[in-house]
Amino acid sequence: MRLLKTWLALVVILGGCSTTASRDDTSAFLAPHLRLDLPRPAEMGRSIEAVQMLTAHHDGKTYAFEAHLSITPERVLLVGVDGMGQRIMTVTWRDSSVTVESSPHLPKEFQPGAMLADIAVLYWPETLMRKTLAAAGATLTVDEKSRSVTADGKEILHADYRSGSAQPWTGGLQYRNLAWGYDIDVETIQVQQ
Secondary structure (H helix, E strand, O other): OHHHHHHHHHHHHOOOOOEEEEEOOOEEEEEOOEEEEOOOHHHHOOOEEEEEEEEEEEOOEEEEEEEEEEEOOOEEEEEEEEOOOOEEEEEEEEOOOEEEEEOOOOOOOOOHHHHHHHHHHHHOOHHHHHHHHHHOOEEEEEEOOEEEEEEOOEEEEEEEEOOOOOOOOOEEEEEEEOOOOEEEEEEEEEEEO
């Protein structure tokens, strides 16, 4: 029921004030010095529909929001809604472009481009992300319950999966983007397989 109310609120406010930026570039910064060429949506290898509850911590502040993540071979759609039911961002990532609509309610500490890089590292297939990160000068380390990215001898992202890295769409994870200085707890419910 809560999910239905949230989505109804989302529909009502979609016409609200926002800033739209579109670019014919599918790269994103995982760290200030680490630009990734994002994989194509189809390289996920399957379609995913998931709802995530995120609690983000940055510079002593805590933010909570809900995200709807839809991945198809044609595009990735990420919609973020704050605790008041206000849409804070909509990100559409296609093979050749990324479009970001952000509301003034999106905390300035969170950059949708960095979130896309995080999502790719956390969820896209391990083999693909190893190649993608290697091309950017970084290394991916994976074990049963975690993923870690290092560049220039420093860890820049670390994720611990409560259900195991082989099952990232079930349960939760906690990750830290050390380069940008935030950590996020994620609870995921896959609503369609």
